[in-house]
Each structure stands twice: as structure tokens, then as C-alpha cells.
Amino acid sequence: MSMSVEETQAPREGFPRPFPNTPSNVIEQFRMNGKAIIVNGAADGIGLAVAEAMAEAKGNVALWYNSNNAAVVRAEELAKLHGVKTKAYQVNITKPEEVQHGISKVVEDFGRIDVFVANAGMADSKPLLDQTLEDYRKLMSVNVDGVVHCAKFAGEVFRNQNHGNLIITSSMSAHVVNVPVDQPVYNATKAFVTHFGKSLAREWREFARVNIVSPGFFNTKMGAGPTIINEAYRMTPLGRQGHTKEIKGLYLYLASDASSYMTGSDILIDGGYCLP
Ligand SMILES: NC(=O)c1ccc[n+]([C@@H]2O[C@H](COP(=O)([O-])OP(=O)(O)OC[C@H]3O[C@@H](n4cnc5c(N)ncnc54)[C@H](OP(=O)(O)O)[C@@H]3O)[C@@H](O)[C@H]2O)c1
Numbered sequence: 313m314s315m316s317v318e319e320t321q322a323p324r325e326g327f328p329r330p331f332p333n334t335p336s337n338v339i340e341q342f343r344m345n346g347k348a349i350i351v352n353g354a355a356d357g358i359g360l361a362v363a364e365a366m367a368e369a370k371g372n373v374a375l376w377y378n379s380n381n382a383a384v385v386r387a388e389e390l391a392k393l394h395g396v397k398t399k400a401y402q403v404n405i406t407k408p409e410e411v412q413h414g415i416s417k418v419v420e421d422f423g424r425i426d427v428f429v430a431n432a433g434m435a436d437s438k439p440l441l442d443q444t445l446e447d448y449r450k451l452m453s454v455n456v457d458g459v460v461h462c463a464k465f466a467g468e469v470f471r472n473q474n475h476g477n478l479i480i481t482s483s484m485s486a487h488v489v490n491v492p493v494d495q496p497v498y499n500a501t502k503a504f505v506t507h508f509g510k511s512l513a514r515e516w517r518e519f520a521r522v523n524i525v526s527p528g529f530f531n532t533k534m535g536a537g538p539t540i541i542n543e544a545y546r547m548t549p550l551g552r553q554g555h556t557k558e559i560k561g562l563y564l565y566l567a568s569d570a571s572s573y574m575t576g577s578d579i580l581i582d583g584g585y586c587l588p
């Protein structure tokens with residue numbers, strides 16, 4: 313039962329917490345100098361754009377990939393271009409031991425982890441009745457188990473450091489049943505990670521922030537395919553897919569001190585798709 317006004321008058325020990333010791337200049341708040349950021353799914357698409365954003369803001373970036381070793385070259389390019397430290401790591405997020413090992417390698421190489429961007433995911437855009445149980449399990453193992461593995465082992469580092477920041481790439485498909493393709497399992501995996509992230513924001517309230525990004529259609533390998541594209545344009549008020557450069561600012565905001573009062577938020581970036 314909620315408390316009466318009288319019952320709420322006793323001050324709580326330790327509250328209010330102090331304001332963070334962060335710059336008041338907003339441009340300074342966005343700087344990532346000296347911070348270590350892991351981005352997975354970083355060889356291409358949204359993950360690569362996020363890795364670029366972090367390096368452009370002078371963060372040191374660990375680019376995780378699974379099968380696309382273009383991440384190795386991308387890491388070298390970013391280091392050269394922006395004068396930051398980068399390294400590529402091959403980590404299959406469905407394998408907890410690989411994630412645990414990958415995290416300890418990054419701590420060994422970079423000395424810390426300030427931000428983990430759990431961005432890797434896969435699509436298997438099929439109706440349930442056309443999907444095998446094997447397909448279902450594969451999707452769950454990447455989109456759900458993979459995010460849980462990353463959060464668990466990154467969270468242990470955050471707790472030991474007494475600071476950290478987890479950003480999860482979910483989807484507008486966690487908000488709406490998007491059309492025209494039925495893909496209930498994909499949609500549900502994204503609903504899982506959105507609520508998982510919000511719940512972790514509370515669990516980790518003493519030492520880390522957790523936020524969620526929910527993209528609409530972005531022009532990547534996982535963006536709207538040929539059977540979807542016309543409906544994607546019609547249903548999106550801005551009339552197009554997003555370019556990956558248009559999502560960089562949001563991840564940088566969430567990764568940086570500019571968002572220090574934000575945790576447990578889920579931000580849609582979808583050209584207005586979820587409006588109607
Ligand atoms: N594009 C969109 O329209 C859209 C919309 C909403 C949400 N999203 C979400 O955005 C995220 C990034 O997708 P994207 O659009 O940038 O497409 P993408 O370029 O295909 O990125 C997906 C990434 O996930 C990685 N990945 C897949 N399985 C993995 C595994 N077992 N272990 C580690 N990494 C694995 C892939 O790595 P490798 O290539 O190295 O194998 C790939 O880099 C995904 O979570 C996706 O669900 C995308």
C-alpha cells in the first residue's frame with residue numbers, strides 16, 4: 313500500500329545522492345577521451361557506425377565480430393584516423409565462455425570497460441508456422457542468450473569497477489507488430505531485451521546505467537529487404553530508411569556523460585514508424 317504524506321516525511325539516509333562530477337559544457341559532456349567501449353556486431357551496419365561514433369569522440373574501441381573479419385581492418389582504420397586505441401576480437405555471443413574470455417581480454421588490453429554496446433543480433437523474418445524449432449532456437453540463442461551473456465559478464469566488471477554503462481540494441485519490433493512480414497519470434501526476442509535492459513537498470517542502480525535503443529528500418533543488411541521495402545517507405549512518416557550515420561548521435565549520447573541522468577530508458581529512432 314502506498315504511504316500517506318505524513319509517513320513520507322522522514323528523510324532517507326544517504327539521500328539525495330550527490331550530482332555527478334561531470335562537465336557543465338555540453339560538448340565536453342559528449343567527449344569519450346580515455347574511455348574503453350566494447351561494441352559487438354561492429355564489422356558493419358549499426359555496430360560499425362557506433363564504433364565510428366565512439367572513435368570520433370576519442371574513445372578507445374574494442375570491435376567485436378562473429379564471422380565478418382572486416383572488423384580487423386575497420387579497427388586499424390579508426391585508430392589511424394582518430395588517434396585512438398582500437399582492437400578487433402572474434403566473439404560468438406551465443407557461447408558464454410567466449411563472451412567471458414572476450415571481456416577479460418578487453419580488460420587486459422584496455423584496463424577497463426566503461427561502456428558495452430550489446431548490438432549484435434540476427435533476423436529470421438518468418439511466421440512461426442513456417443519456422444522450424446531449430447530456427448526458433450537459433451534466433452533465441454543470438455538475440456536473447458547472446459545479450460544475457462554479454463550483460464552478465466560485462467556487469468561483473470561494472471560491479472567491480474563501481475561504474476559502467478550498458479546499451480542494448482533492441483528494435484521498434486519490441487514496440488509494435490510491424491508489417492508486412494510476420495516475424496513473431498524476432499519481435500519477441502527484442503521485447504525480451506528491452507524489458508531485460510529496463511530491469512537491469514534497477515538491479516545495477518548502485519554502479520551502472522542501462523539504456524535501450526529501438527531502431528526502425530535502417531539501411532543495413534538487416535534493414536528492409538526487397539519484399540518489405542515499399543511498405544517500409546509507406547508506413548514510415550519520413551518516407552525512407554534511416555542512414556546509419558543518423559543513429560551515431562544517439563549511441564554517443566547514451567554512452568557519454570551527456571546522459572548521466574538517464575537509465576532504464578528505451579529510445580525509439582524510427583522515422584516515425586510507431587506513430588500511427
Ligand atoms: N537494420 C535495421 O533495420 C534494424 C532495425 C531494428 C533493429 N536492428 C538491430 O540492430 C542490430 C544491428 O543490426 P544491423 O542492422 O546493423 O545488421 P547487421 O549489419 O547484419 O549486424 C548484425 C550483427 O550481428 C552480429 N552477429 C550475428 N550473430 C552473432 C553471433 N552469434 N555472435 C556475435 N555477433 C553476431 C553480426 O556479426 P558478423 O557479421 O561478424 O557475423 C553482425 O555484425 C541488431 O541487433 C538488429 O536486430 C536493426
